[in-house]
Amino acid sequence: NAGVMQNPRHLVRRRGQEARLRCSPMKGHSHVYWYRQLPEEGLKFMVYLQKENIIDESGMPKERFSAEFPKEGPSILRIQQVVRGDSAAYFCASSRPETSTDTQYFGPGTRLTVL
């Protein structure tokens, strides 16, 4: 049973470009969470999605960031017009269709560098 997959593992973008980060949850998992780790900081919640629904986006910056989890295919975190402050490690986690008492399994992360 493959774990949570994220790609790319490393992404370099110039200021103003778009970044697309992909996350494929574990088999049988229909809940996806995105977290961000800024340099010298801990993991911070961004968004929680179920298939075709955003459940909680209270941690998402109001502008330039969006997330989706379509019926088919991976979850996508999209950052438009990237700025240097977006440089961070972005982690995706998935869980079974349970509550916050269920384990969230993490992917290896995507390290975004904005030049």
Add this chain to the structure above:
Amino acid sequence: ILNVEQSPQSLHVQEGDSTNFTCSFPSSNFYALHWYRWETAKSPEALFVMTLNGDEKKKGRISATLNTKEGYSYLYIKGSQPEDSATYLCAYGSSNTGKLIFGQGTTLQVKP
């Protein structure tokens, strides 16, 4: 603002020593407390999910306790080994939405 605090920030022990760390979290609106082990360049690895006051969980030489009334959890490692070297994260869930609030972690270094 919900804060999760972990102490100490870092810890150096000798192989064979037993050690423990603390995670403090808000005692109100508690739903779950998660512990993760995170090695450099790897994914955070789930250790425990704890939900009930007084819960105790064990996995090999690692165990954890939970006190939801006073808002703390302890993680214990018995007979530390060099392969236990990692950052140990706790995360607090305050609702049924799955959102976790992470502490900054305790980084453990075990010297052979």
